[in-house]
Amino acid sequence: MRKKSAxxxxxxxxxxxxxxxxxxxxxxxxxxxxxxxNGDMIRMQGLTDDFTAKNPDITLEWVTLEENVLRxxxxxxxxxxxxxxDVLTIGTYEVPIWGNNGWLVSLNDLPPDWDVDDLLPAIRxxxxxxxxxxxxxxxxxxxMVMFRKDLMAKAGLEMPxxxxxxxxxxxAAAMTDKDNEVYGVCLRGKAGWGENMAFLTAxxxxxxxxxxxxxxxxxxxxREWADTLNFYVDLMNxxxxxGASTNGFNENLSLFQQGKCGMWIDATVAASFVTNQNDSxxxxxxxxxxxxxxxxxxxxxxxxxxxxxxxxxxDATDAAKxxxxxxxxxxxxxxVASKEGWANVPPxxxxxxxxxxxxxxxxxxxxxxxxxxxxxxxxxxxxxxxxYTGVQFVAIxxxxxxxxxxxxxxxxxxxxxQSVAEALEKAQALTTDxxxxxxx
Amino acid sequence: xxxxxxxxxxxxxxxxxxxIGLLIFFPxxxxxxxxxxxxxxxxxxxxxxxxxxxxxxxxxxxQERSDYLRYLWNSVIIAGVSTLLGILVAVPAAWSMAFTxxxxxxxxxxxxxSTKMLPAVGVLYPIYLxxxxxxxxxxxxxxxxxxxxxxxxxxxxxxxTYFREIPKEILEAARMDGASLQKEILHVLTPMAxxxxxxxxLLNFILAWNEAFWTLNLTAAKAGPLTAxxxxxxxxxxxxxxxxxxxxxMAIAPILILGWFSQKQLVRGLTFGAVK
Numbered sequence: 001m002r003k004k005s006a007x008x009x010x011x012x013x014x015x016x017x018x019x020x021x022x023x024x025x026x027x028x029x030x031x032x033x034x035x036x037x038n039g040d041m042i043r044m045q046g047l048t049d050d051f052t053a054k055n056p057d058i059t060l061e062w063v064t065l066e067e068n069v070l071r072x073x074x075x076x077x078x079x080x081x082x083x084x085x086d087v088l089t090i091g092t093y094e095v096p097i098w099g100n101n102g103w104l105v106s107l108n109d110l111p112p113d114w115d116v117d118d119l120l121p122a123i124r125x126x127x128x129x130x131x132x133x134x135x136x137x138x139x140x141x142x143x144m145v146m147f148r149k150d151l152m153a154k155a156g157l158e159m160p161x162x163x164x165x166x167x168x169x170x171x172a173a174a175m176t177d178k179d180n181e182v183y184g185v186c187l188r189g190k191a192g193w194g195e196n197m198a199f200l201t202a203x204x205x206x207x208x209x210x211x212x213x214x215x216x217x218x219x220x221x222x223r224e225w226a227d228t229l230n231f232y233v234d235l236m237n238x239x240x241x242x243g244a245s246t247n248g249f250n251e252n253l254s255l256f257q258q259g260k261c262g263m264w265i266d267a268t269v270a271a272s273f274v275t276n277q278n279d280s281x282x283x284x285x286x287x288x289x290x291x292x293x294x295x296x297x298x299x300x301x302x303x304x305x306x307x308x309x310x311x312x313x314x315d316a317t318d319a320a321k322x323x324x325x326x327x328x329x330x331x332x333x334x335x336v337a338s339k340e341g342w343a344n345v346p347p348x349x350x351x352x353x354x355x356x357x358x359x360x361x362x363x364x365x366x367x368x369x370x371x372x373x374x375x376x377x378x379x380x381x382x383x384x385x386x387x388y389t390g391v392q393f394v395a396i397x398x399x400x401x402x403x404x405x406x407x408x409x410x411x412x413x414x415x416x417x418q419s420v421a422e423a424l425e426k427a428q429a430l431t432t433d434x435x436x437x438x439x440x
Numbered sequence: 441x442x443x444x445x446x447x448x449x450x451x452x453x454x455x456x457x458x459x460i461g462l463l464i465f466f467p468x469x470x471x472x473x474x475x476x477x478x479x480x481x482x483x484x485x486x487x488x489x490x491x492x493x494x495x496x497x498x499x500x501x502x503q504e505r506s507d508y509l510r511y512l513w514n515s516v517i518i519a520g521v522s523t524l525l526g527i528l529v530a531v532p533a534a535w536s537m538a539f540t541x542x543x544x545x546x547x548x549x550x551x552x553x554s555t556k557m558l559p560a561v562g563v564l565y566p567i568y569l570x571x572x573x574x575x576x577x578x579x580x581x582x583x584x585x586x587x588x589x590x591x592x593x594x595x596x597x598x599x600x601t602y603f604r605e606i607p608k609e610i611l612e613a614a615r616m617d618g619a620s621l622q623k624e625i626l627h628v629l630t631p632m633a634x635x636x637x638x639x640x641x642l643l644n645f646i647l648a649w650n651e652a653f654w655t656l657n658l659t660a661a662k663a664g665p666l667t668a669x670x671x672x673x674x675x676x677x678x679x680x681x682x683x684x685x686x687x688x689x690m691a692i693a694p695i696l697i698l699g700w701f702s703q704k705q706l707v708r709g710l711t712f713g714a715v716k
Contacts, residue, residue: 073656
């Protein structure tokens with residue numbers, strides 16, 4: 001009896017394991033989508049009934065991961081030709097590199113009614129390699145100044161639409177009230193190529209600094225980088241919140257929502273968070289302005305688009321294209337608007353959205369977002385010519401690793417663990433070593 | 441006088457033990473509390489501890505967004521089967537090392553343990569390529585095999601330690617009574633080592649349940665266990681701490697309950713042979 005029970009249990013176990021492995025084999029075309037966990041993507045997952053109703057022969061499966069884990073998983077899978085995913089969520093950093101490597105399927109043949117010409121030119125250019133569109137933008141973002149209108153008025157200042165860094169410093173000084181835990185300015189300090197280095201690289205552009213000269217020689221020993229980092233460290237030490245060297249997007253969002261930041265310069269996508277009645281305590285007093293400049297013709301704003309692409313190894317290319325053309329279409333934004341309101345549609349990808357009066361009325365940040373995106377030029381990001389594309393990144397595979405190390409040095413300088421000069425010296429040395437090792 | 445000093449000592453030791461215990465448990469408690477807050481309350485400064493508007497909304501959203509039961513089922517199968525398979529392989533291995541050791545037994549044991557010292561990422565790419573060739577990516581079978589292999593050194597070591605506590609003479613007596621090798625292991629050794637085997641199973645089940653590196657790297661949409669479920673709620677751009685906490689609580693709840701009910705066996709097994 002005991003033997004029979006044991007055999008039965010073992011049989012059940014084998015059935016569970018093998019069944020779990022093969023239970024999808026009889027299904028229709030399965031499209032596996034690797035995506036990130038953010039509000040717009042999660043909203044899309046909730047609305048996919050619309051797609052599956054129109055395409056009953058396609059089943060969608062989702063793999064949602066944290067941004068950095070997703071990047072590593074997808075890179076690993078695509079490089080090893082694992083074929084785990086049919087649609088990838090990737091950014092403007094990966095698209096030119098992976099497109100050049102032949103890792104992505106061209107999307108030039110998406111249906112005409114998808115209307116490629118409706119895409120914002122800056123976003124479209126960032127996703128195109130040699131005339132081939134390798135990813136369809138799901139939402140785009142730049143960076144801008146979000147500020148407290150009430151604190152600004154109390155300080156007797158008025159934020160211009162296009163402020164300078166000098167004005168930002170003046171306003172930060174005027175708004176800081178440390179006794180009441182109000183800090184003039186909150187900026188990213190947490191180390192990482194997508195954290196402090198996204199902000200600092202974009203800021204450096206407005207100071208005329210660049211990562212490399214035209215011969216790919218690192219430029220951290222230049223006066224422009226010294227000016228950038230000295231300004232940033234001084235600004236944050238004088239008017240920033242305590243522990244700023246560990247603050248990233250989420251930490252600053254939290255501070256701003258609780259009314260502890262006079263200004264916050266970060267992703268335009270944050271505008272919908274800080275104006276959200278449910279989460280923010282400063283909803284009614286938030287204003288927006290372009291990222292600052294230094295009078296050199298370049299602003300300190302970045303350009304990014306979370307986009308959907310198809311890996312070259314996918315065996316469901318046609319179904320994946322159908323999904324992408326649905327998720328990034330004008331009709332999709334109308335679907336979101338009908339269910340959740342115009343303020344919640346994915347921003348920053350299509351001209352038609354910004355021409356839509358209903359959107360303009362619902363999203364007070366629409367115009368500033370569009371202007372910020374249009375102000376970014378990935379092909380000529382800074383004052384002097386550069387051999388690379390990318391505003392807050394350099395579109396080469398080595399960049400992520402180098403920038404993360406440089407970010408650690410800069411974060412240590414902000415934390416007071418070393419001087420700005422030491423941080424720049426180390427950044428120059430490590431970047432030179434890495435670039436030489438990479439054959440530049 | 442002596443008695444008072446002993447009582448005082450006991451009170452101090454108890455207070456220290458409770459403080460350490462609470463410190464270790466505090467992150468789990470905070471996660472559970474945060475799961476009942478709104479996103480705004482989750483990031484409130486100063487933090488709110490108990491006096492907030494308790495809500496089940498996060499659990500409802502997580503349940504609506506994710507197929508929790510599928511992840512739970514995958515976790516149970518992966519952790520359970522990998523542990524049982526590991527025990528099946530490890531019992532004979534530990535028996536031979538404990539009762540018929542050779543000059544190289546200690547070297548073999550150390551070598552087995554040394555495989556745990558290699559960072560997992562060092563063998564990720566070769567294993568990934570092997571999995572592609574064998575069609576094992578995103579399958580329960582693939583994960584069971586990998587987790588069984590990575591936990592095997594610990595299982596063997598633990599069983600070896602328990603078996604060494606059992607007098608050799610009892611097995612010799614069984615042999616003299618004509619017991620075959622199979623009967624010796626199954627009917628003599630195993631019943632005597634049940635507490636040790638039970639605690640080994642429990643500890644390795646917990647290790648396999650919590651394993652995140654391989655389960656995240658070798659799965660996609662089908663075989664992901666609860667570690668993948670939690671990972672899907674982490675976000676560097678957007679405040680989802682309350683939802684992440686709800687997902688984490690749902691993921692650790694089964695193992696917490698299991699640990700609670702089996703704490704006697706766990707403690708007994710982990711301290712077995714510690715004091716001679």
